Amino acid sequence: MSDHILLPEGSIEKQTTTLNLGPTHPATHGVFQNILELDGERIMKATSTVGYIHRAFEKIAERRPLYQITPLTDRLNYCSSPINNMGWHLTCEKLLGVTTPKRVDYLRIIIMELARISDHLICNSIVGVDSGAYSGFLYVMQFRELIYEIYEEVCGSRLTTNIGRIGGFERNFTNTAFEKLEKFLDEKSGYPAQLKEFENLFNRNRIFMERTIGCGPIAAERAMNYGFTGPNLRAAGVDYDVRIHSPYSSYQDFNFTIPVGTTGDCYDRFLVRNQEMWQSLSIINQAYKKVQEFKGAEAEVYHADVPAYYLPEKKDVYTKMEALIYHFKIVMGETEMPVGEVYNSVEGANGELGYYLISDGGRTPYRLHFRRPCFIYYQAYPELVKDGMLSDAVITMSSLNLIAGELDA
């Protein structure tokens, strides 16, 4: 008897098994820890722990001038960093009272919708991977690469983009960028054809349907109470979308619909994301048409006139006194902001991404808070997986599109 390992007190009577899912389990796709109480394979209780990659962005932002905060926003939802960047620029523009030219708005919309597609395609193909269908993931991945090439052409980087400036873009879109965009949008060889094939693989696939229907459902009332926004809320049947409710960056000029689900389970979330990708494609097509309509000098407009915040062109810095002064003041972060308190939100890839900025007239924000959608809806996770099977917990997590960077700020 004495050779046996002694079990902790009370564990013989305990009828359930405690299992740590995460923080470094490959199925959690990020640093998430869930302590599960299991009865056989059924989950009785889940306790989530977050904060493993907290990087104190809000505190750091209190010491940084506005333009230096953009790289921090990259690292929130890093699957769609351009949306975060644009959301931040729009917040600053709201504070400063800057209006951007239409062409800038449309170019921003192209980039934001590309980001939405790249985020949704990752999320949906990962749902596929977690349910045992790996090939869909490989199909769409090449188009994420193409999206990243477009970012690269516009701003020079791929994942953490730091794209754009307050007032517009750092440079005009090159012809190569537009060529790549056309390649992406091509009906036959571009993303639409691939997305169709991806949908063919999954949408009516009996195994996939059995696996995801009724898995991790949430009712609309509960979802609203839990602060759901974005595709997860829409899958539950509430058609709330910031792009429609409070249009920013000229979204009111575009025709698109908001797909909604009914039951809010994994299958509905999957379908809603797929439909949103189609809508995004349509928005990009419309925006690209509108961009092409600008001719002559108008086609050269890529930023608003905000000399105090928009970094001047290098050749002007060397030849013009004013540009040199502004360049110095911007780079050294010596521009005083107006006093104000502003909340601005954009439709991020997984919900309403809000920025609450308080300025006391200094050079850096007095307080900056990020409303991170997945931090707020992650608290529903224990309720979603309760009474489900262990393998459903994995698939529910991936279909919620949780991004550790955004969760932990």
Added chain:
Amino acid sequence: MLTNEIIQQKLTEKFGEALTDWQAPYDMLTFTAPKDLNLKIMQFLYDDETLKFRFLTDLQAVHFPDKKGAELAVVYHLHNWVDNVRIRFKVFTDIQQPDVFSATALYQSANFMERETYDFFGVNFVGHPNLIRILNVDEMDYFPMRKEFPLEDQTRIDKDDEMFGRGKY
């Protein structure tokens, strides 16, 4: 159309002079409330058939070290999805005794947000089911977002750190 005037009028009817500092920066109605009224206000905004503020968008705190006796402000952002109107209100609390009623009974979403606010500012949400640290380590014994913890001076040279190019040159 639900306008800011109607909301202000409705709230003043209900709570009288208790609500102060009415503003509308960037068209968002903002006011300050006494801290023991925060739940009553949210419940009223939720239940009232014209107001219908039934979504808690955001909840966080701000530290104003110069406001003696009201150093911490808890800021609520509420959203009416039917008429698409947002409002914001603040409750101020003494930093010595930062007790504010928890909104978790009304909004499940307040759970993590209040834990985060507690974690960074030390606001004690009375009635919260599980008020423990969320993003920082459990052993931490201070509240890092308060203004008495400044970020490191980037120009300091007393630190000998060859890896990052500071210190001895």
